[in-house]
Amino acid sequence: xxxxxxxAHPEPQSFTAALRxxxxxxxxxxxxxxxxxxxYAMNWNPVASAEDFSTRENPEYLVYALEQRxxxxxxxxxxxxxxxxDKLLWADLLILNFPIYWFSTPAILKGWIDRVLVSGVCYxxxxxxxxxxxxxxxxxxxxxxxxxxxxxGEGAIHGPLEDMLRPLLRGTLAYVGxxxxxxxxxxxxxxxxxxxxxxxLQGYRERLEHLQSDKPLLFPRLEQFDEALYPx
Amino acid sequence: xxxxxxxAHPEPQSFTAALRxxxxxxxxxxxxxxxxxxxYAMNWNPVASAEDFSTRENPEYLVYALEQRxxxxxxxxxxxxxxxxDKLLWADLLILNFPIYWFSTPAILKGWIDRVLVSGVCYxxxxxxxxxxxxxxxxxxxxxxxxxxxxxGEGAIHGPLEDMLRPLLRGTLAYVGxxxxxxxxxxxxxxxxxxxxxxxLQGYRERLEHLQSDKPLLFPRLEQFDEALYPx
Numbered sequence: 001x002x003x004x005x006x007x008a009h010p011e012p013q014s015f016t017a018a019l020r021x022x023x024x025x026x027x028x029x030x031x032x033x034x035x036x037x038x039x040y041a042m043n044w045n046p047v048a049s050a051e052d053f054s055t056r057e058n059p060e061y062l063v064y065a066l067e068q069r070x071x072x073x074x075x076x077x078x079x080x081x082x083x084x085x086d087k088l089l090w091a092d093l094l095i096l097n098f099p100i101y102w103f104s105t106p107a108i109l110k111g112w113i114d115r116v117l118v119s120g121v122c123y124x125x126x127x128x129x130x131x132x133x134x135x136x137x138x139x140x141x142x143x144x145x146x147x148x149x150x151x152x153g154e155g156a157i158h159g160p161l162e163d164m165l166r167p168l169l170r171g172t173l174a175y176v177g178x179x180x181x182x183x184x185x186x187x188x189x190x191x192x193x194x195x196x197x198x199x200x201l202q203g204y205r206e207r208l209e210h211l212q213s214d215k216p217l218l219f220p221r222l223e224q225f226d227e228a229l230y231p232x
Numbered sequence: 233x234x235x236x237x238x239x240a241h242p243e244p245q246s247f248t249a250a251l252r253x254x255x256x257x258x259x260x261x262x263x264x265x266x267x268x269x270x271x272y273a274m275n276w277n278p279v280a281s282a283e284d285f286s287t288r289e290n291p292e293y294l295v296y297a298l299e300q301r302x303x304x305x306x307x308x309x310x311x312x313x314x315x316x317x318d319k320l321l322w323a324d325l326l327i328l329n330f331p332i333y334w335f336s337t338p339a340i341l342k343g344w345i346d347r348v349l350v351s352g353v354c355y356x357x358x359x360x361x362x363x364x365x366x367x368x369x370x371x372x373x374x375x376x377x378x379x380x381x382x383x384x385g386e387g388a389i390h391g392p393l394e395d396m397l398r399p400l401l402r403g404t405l406a407y408v409g410x411x412x413x414x415x416x417x418x419x420x421x422x423x424x425x426x427x428x429x430x431x432x433l434q435g436y437r438e439r440l441e442h443l444q445s446d447k448p449l450l451f452p453r454l455e456q457f458d459e460a461l462y463p464x
Contacts, residue, residue, distance in 0.1 A: 010281045011294040046278055046339040049242045062243040063422060065378075103403030104336065107278040107343030114333050129389075146297075150462060157361075157452050157461050164399050171335030171396050190295060220389050229389050230382060 001032045004091035008039045008098040008109035015189050015197055016144045020097045022201050023142070026208045035087055039108045045080065046111015052078045069120035077118065084116040093138045093211070094178065096168075099189075100145040103164040113172055122176040130221040132177020139178040140211070141168065142204070144189040161185065162217075170219055179216040233264045236323035240271045240330040240341040247421050247429055248376045252329045254433050255374070258440045267319055271340045277312065278343020284310045301352035309350065316348040325370045325443070326410065328400075331421075332377040335396040345404055354408040362453040364409020371410040372443070373400065374436070376421040393417065394449075402451055411448035 005023055009016040020036065027034050037044075050056070053067045054076040071077040077085070088094065098109050105113070117123070122133045152161040162169060165183065173180045184207055186200040207214075226232055237255055241248040252268065259266050269276075282288070285299045286308040303309040309317070320326065330341050337345070349355070354365045375397075384393040394401060397415065405412045416439055418432040439446075458464055 010279075010296060013293055040279075040281070046343065047242075047272075048333070048338060048340075049272070061245060064242060101280070101346050102342075102349070102407075103399035104342070106280060107339045107346050108280075110334075110336070110342045111278065111339030114339050117334070148461075150460075155463050157457050157463070158403070159398075163395070164403050166391075166398060167335035167396050171390070175334075225389050228382075229380075231387050231389070 001027075001092040002090050003027050003032050003034045003093045003095065004087050005034065005036045005095045005097055006039065006109065006112055007036060008096075008106050008112075010040050010106075012041075014099070014144075015186065015200075016097060016099050018197070018201060019142055019144070019184075019186065019204055022204050023095060023097070023208060026205045030209065032093075035091075037084060037087060037112070039112060044108055044112060046108045046114070048111065048114045052081060052115060054078070065119040068118040069124060072118055072120050078115075081115050081118070084112065085118060085121065088116060088134070089121070091137060093140065094173075095140045095142055097142045098144075100143050103158070105168060117172070117176055126222065128175050128177070128222075129219060130177060130223075132175060135177030135179075137178045138181060138211075138216070139173040140181045141165065141173070141183040143183060144186045146188065146190050149185075149187045169217065174217070174219040180219070181211070181214045181216055233259075233324040234322050235259050235264050235266045235325045235327065236319050237266065237268045237327045237329055238271065238341065238344055239268060240328075240338050240344075242272050242338075244273075246331070246376075247418065247432075248329060248331050250429070250433060251374055251376070251416075251418065251436055254436050255327060255329070255440060258437045262441065264325075267323075269316060269319065269344070271344060276340055276344060278340045278346070280343065280346045284313060284347060286310070297351040300350040301356060304350055304352050310347075313347050313350070316344065317350060317353065320348060320366070321353070323369060325372065326405075327372045327374055329374045330376075332375050335390070337400060349404070349408055358454065360407050360409070360454075361451060362409060362455075364407060367409030367411075369410045370413060370443075370448070371405040372413045373397065373405070373415040375415060376418045378420065378422050381417075381419045401449065406449070406451040412451070413443070413446045413448055 007020045024034050048064055050062050053071045057070045127133050151157050169180050239252045256266050280296055282294050285303045289302045359365050383389050401412050
């Protein structure tokens, strides 16, 4: 497998970075090819803007997704976007590795999604969910957070974590057609012992070693809806 | 009322900008004070990093929320954060005005949330949900999107829009204690006629004129949970 790890944490020594390193080591030991996009180290620009296109179909009025579609064809996408898109297209498995900020991705990673998942390649028209442009790829979300496990789930104070991650798991990764695996979650990270952290790293290694047998999460399929996308 | 509108759209002539202008006009006509943070025009930096603090409690290892808490006290928060935080604290009503990108906020707005909703002021310890630091303020999310209304809701292809917006509505705005109003949604915006856009603007004006009678959405209250945040 080709694996792309997109890592987003402002502290190079963070436990989130240790999870990234664990993944690189484990996956390489299994013979996989691994690339890492370390967004903070790359000084990644997360802001989708007119500057993302060297030429524009409509220089008077920016419709970002439309310029993405045309930019792919006319090779006018900004080089940083093109580089990340090439890595993404190369990958069989995408791992998003980040600390939960406000129950979602840090802005620098949201901006990787906004800019790199370009219309016309990753989705477009009726190509989404199981018909998405990135079908046959897998996605794994690996997160650290401050909360405790009992604060999440049915009836818990924050509800199920997967419900909080819905715009990412369903609205983004499943939307572009990827097989989305159950997230790997390291709970309560700022407050736990080295031993507890070591257990998370070991659990992560075991999870990665058996990723092939993971069942993906279930999401809508276009065949369940009519031409106008009303449910059948 | 004091109203802060945080606007995030890369095209100055967008319909999303017209909604912003409609809100300014309508609210001012009612005698409210209005400030606008136009994040693209401000060239807002959305990336939470060590550079957000002029001095650090721990220069060796960044725990962002911890440095926020201390930064407020020691006045070491970056000036752009402090300025936005002051506007937020001044406001009785916060309006987030943006186009839906990947079923959530554009990265530039996510970075306003990441950097401005500082720990120790907006939340911290047991001060969240109905005990959050910004209780007694209201929040309205005003969004434009490409999808049609029938693609959202129970049984629809994307499910309820409020479920997709959960990390924002519940995990962010309700988390810091705000009364979260039902989002105002302009559907299918890139594809509709001028008349249809005019109807959205008129509907938005009427909504804003009667905002006082809006019932807020319901979210958890801390009294429903014990000291360790297990449900009672």
